[in-house]
Amino acid sequence: MSLPTLRQILELPPFAGAELLSGHSRLDQVVTWVHVAEVMDAWRFLSGGELLLSTGLELARATPEAQVGYLRALAQAGAHGLALELVQWMREVPAELLQTARLLEFPILVFRSEVRFAELTRAAHERILRPHVARGEEPLLESLLDALIETGRSQGFLERQLGPVLSLPSRPRSTLLSTLEALLASQFNIAETARRLGVRRQSIYYRLEQLQGMLGDLDNVERRLGLWVALELLKR
Incomplete structure (x- = not known):
C-alpha cells in the first residue's frame, strides 16, 4: 500500500x-x-x-x-x-x-x-486506506459494500453491527447514529465530537453509554471497522 x-x-x-x-x-x-x-x-x-x-x-x-x-x-x-x-x-x-x-x-x-x-x-483516512488504484480497479471499500449488497448479506451485516440502534424510533436512531459516526471519525475524542455536533460533552458521554449498552465493547479495532462499514452501508 x-x-x-x-x-x-x-x-x-x-x-x-x-x-x-x-x-x-x-x-x-x-x-x-x-x-x-x-x-x-x-x-x-x-x-x-x-x-x-x-x-x-x-x-x-x-x-x-x-x-x-x-x-x-x-x-x-x-x-x-x-x-x-x-x-x-x-x-x-x-x-x-x-x-x-x-x-x-x-x-x-x-x-x-x-x-x-x-x-x-x-x-x-480514505486516502490512507484507499490509495490510488489501477485504472478500472474499484476501491476496496466500494468492492466490499457492493459484495455485501449483491450477495444479499448487507441486511444481516447491518443487524449484527447496529441492530439494537436500528430498531429505535427515528429520532433517537438518527441521534445515536450521527454520534457514533462522529465518535469514529474523531477516534472517540469526546471534546471534538461534542464540538462538532454542537452539544455538551456530557451529552456525548450519555450517548456513548447508550451505544455501549446496545452495541457492547466499542474499543476493539475490528469492531470499530465493522461499525464504520455498516454506517457507510446505510448510505447506499
Whole structure:
C-alpha cells in the first residue's frame, strides 16, 4: 500500500484552507494516520508518521516553555505535522513555538476559520486506506459494500453491527447514529465530537453509554471497522 505524503494530504479538498507556516522541506514525508489530539502528552500515543489536529485548547493555556517542549516531544515521537485551528482558543501560533518548529523543520499548518475535524480525518483516512488504484480497479471499500449488497448479506451485516440502534424510533436512531459516526471519525475524542455536533460533552458521554449498552465493547479495532462499514452501508 502506498501511503500519501503530507503534500498529498494537503491537496485533499477539506484541507484547502490550510496555511503551511513551517516544515516546507518535509512535505514529502508520508502520513500514516490523522489524529485529533488536544492533550499535552499526545506524543505518548504516537507510533510515527501521524498528522495531529488540534484547536489549541490545552496548548493555549501552557507556558511558552511547555509549548516548546510539547512540539519537541511530537517531533521526537515521529509525528509528521501539527494542524491548528486558530479560531477559539488560539488566534496566532505562539512565537516561540513557531520559531522552534522552523528550527526543527517541523510542519505546522493552520486553519484561520472553523473547519470540521471529522471531515478532515475522514478524507485523510480514505486516502490512507484507499490509495490510488489501477485504472478500472474499484476501491476496496466500494468492492466490499457492493459484495455485501449483491450477495444479499448487507441486511444481516447491518443487524449484527447496529441492530439494537436500528430498531429505535427515528429520532433517537438518527441521534445515536450521527454520534457514533462522529465518535469514529474523531477516534472517540469526546471534546471534538461534542464540538462538532454542537452539544455538551456530557451529552456525548450519555450517548456513548447508550451505544455501549446496545452495541457492547466499542474499543476493539475490528469492531470499530465493522461499525464504520455498516454506517457507510446505510448510505447506499
